[in-house]
Amino acid sequence: MPSAHHIDAGFMPLFxxxxxxxxxxxxxxxxxxIELVLHRExxxxxxxxxxxxxxxxxxxxxxxxxxxxNLGLSxxxxxxxxxxxxxxxxxxxxVSNAIWKGMAAHGAEADLDAERNGAALRDLIAERKRSGLxxxxxxxxxxxxxxxxxxxxxxxxxxxxxxxxxxxxxxxxPFMPDALAAGRIDGYCAGEPWNSAAVAAGxxxxxxxxxxxxxxxxxxxxxxxRAWAEAEPEALSALLRALHHAARWCQDPGNRSELAxxxxxxxxxxxxxxxxxxxxxxxxxxxxxxxxLVEDFFLPFDKAANFPWKSHALWFYTQxxxxxxxxxxxxxxxxxxxxxxxxxxxxALKPLGVAMPGANAxxxxxxxxxxxxxxxxxxxxxxxxxxFDGGIFDPDQLDGYIAxxxxxx
Numbered sequence: 001m002p003s004a005h006h007i008d009a010g011f012m013p014l015f016x017x018x019x020x021x022x023x024x025x026x027x028x029x030x031x032x033x034i035e036l037v038l039h040r041e042x043x044x045x046x047x048x049x050x051x052x053x054x055x056x057x058x059x060x061x062x063x064x065x066x067x068x069x070n071l072g073l074s075x076x077x078x079x080x081x082x083x084x085x086x087x088x089x090x091x092x093x094x095v096s097n098a099i100w101k102g103m104a105a106h107g108a109e110a111d112l113d114a115e116r117n118g119a120a121l122r123d124l125i126a127e128r129k130r131s132g133l134x135x136x137x138x139x140x141x142x143x144x145x146x147x148x149x150x151x152x153x154x155x156x157x158x159x160x161x162x163x164x165x166x167x168x169x170x171x172x173x174p175f176m177p178d179a180l181a182a183g184r185i186d187g188y189c190a191g192e193p194w195n196s197a198a199v200a201a202g203x204x205x206x207x208x209x210x211x212x213x214x215x216x217x218x219x220x221x222x223x224x225x226r227a228w229a230e231a232e233p234e235a236l237s238a239l240l241r242a243l244h245h246a247a248r249w250c251q252d253p254g255n256r257s258e259l260a261x262x263x264x265x266x267x268x269x270x271x272x273x274x275x276x277x278x279x280x281x282x283x284x285x286x287x288x289x290x291x292x293l294v295e296d297f298f299l300p301f302d303k304a305a306n307f308p309w310k311s312h313a314l315w316f317y318t319q320x321x322x323x324x325x326x327x328x329x330x331x332x333x334x335x336x337x338x339x340x341x342x343x344x345x346x347x348a349l350k351p352l353g354v355a356m357p358g359a360n361a362x363x364x365x366x367x368x369x370x371x372x373x374x375x376x377x378x379x380x381x382x383x384x385x386x387x388f389d390g391g392i393f394d395p396d397q398l399d400g401y402i403a404x405x406x407x408x409x
Contacts, residue, residue, distance in 0.1 A: 009036060010060065024038055031245075057235075060222070067316055068144035083345050085305060085307060085309075091190060095205055107123075138185065139185045180198050193271050222243065243306070260273040309362060365393055
């Protein structure tokens with residue numbers, strides 16, 4: 001089929017760009033009449049800026065980044081929408097061997113338990129403070145990232161003030177393992193394969209994972225320039241269909257070896273194929289000869305992984321408010337809510353009979369087990385989606401949730 005639409009898309013070298021990569025490399029985009037050109041970038045700041053100035057029509061993006069663009073938190077103003085999610089989960093918190101040894105002395109175990117290992121880190125931080133040592137330095141990939149917010153949420157729920165008790169710095173994900181090995185940082189929160197890379201190098205230990213902090217929780221998305229999306233609705237719809245087929249292909253266990261080999265290519269991750277397998281299988285090497293199978297560690301398709309839930313956008317907004325990045329106002333809530341566009345997802349995929357949620361938002365953290373739900377189209381299973389501390393986020397009770405977080409902080 002000749003290409004009817006040309007689309008330039010940016011991506012970062014992280015495994016959760018796989019759906020976008022597969023759409024191009026396996027041929028799903030071409031079948032939808034799209035000439036999809038992928039541009040590998042070196043930092044999330046570059047992604048943000050190149051979307052803003054029009055170099056890209058859309059991009060692999062951090063889930064909160066489009067909100068930040070629309071809320072005026074970016075250097076170059078831009079109007080960005082989210083019509084598609086690229087998956088759930090996939091991140092880890094990795095610490096240096098020395099920090100893990102200190103955590104183990106305070107009760108941490110190589111089982112990824114967010115509560116116990118978070119308490120051990122809290123006690124280690126307190127011990128270091130009593131001894132007059134410098135605060136630990138943790139890296140995240142960007143201030144407006146799920147990594148920053150889940151790290152802060154985890155630490156705060158375990159009794160650590162992430163704004164005072166540690167230093168949080170920004171490091172591009174591919175540089176994190178080397179920064180850890182060089183002693184420039186003590187730990188980091190990043191997506192795969194950069195946690196497994198530190199373990200393979202012998203310089204780090206995985207302390208916990210996103211799936212343990214908040215199960216089946218949002219991560220990367222497709223961020224698209226609103227002006228382009230409105231000018232080229234057929235191109236956007238065709239791309240969303242291609243991404244849907246690509247996500248289904250990525251989720252299929254029968255395609256794991258092919259996908260790992262694809263992502264290992266220098267144009268994408270440039271890391272050995274075997275380093276891609278942990279995120280595909282959920283079998284993580286934690287370091288020290290210990291491995292762990294993590295259920296739903298990364299979902300590129302299952303459990304409505306591609307649906308752009310407005311409740312995900314609003315939870316990210318609450319964290320921006322919590323950590324002083326934006327003022328809470330009715331106008332800002334409306335901007336955050338309107339950023340994620342399930343209406344565009346529904347419109348593009350309705351002809352395929354795709355299973356879709358009956359609502360555009362849900363109560364986050366309420367599902368304790370995998371739950372079949374009523375949907376438009378085929379059957380759909382959601383969750384479990386619990387926060388490790390038992391928290392519940394009801395987007396209809398936004399003011400109360402924000403007030404309670406301010407009180408706890």
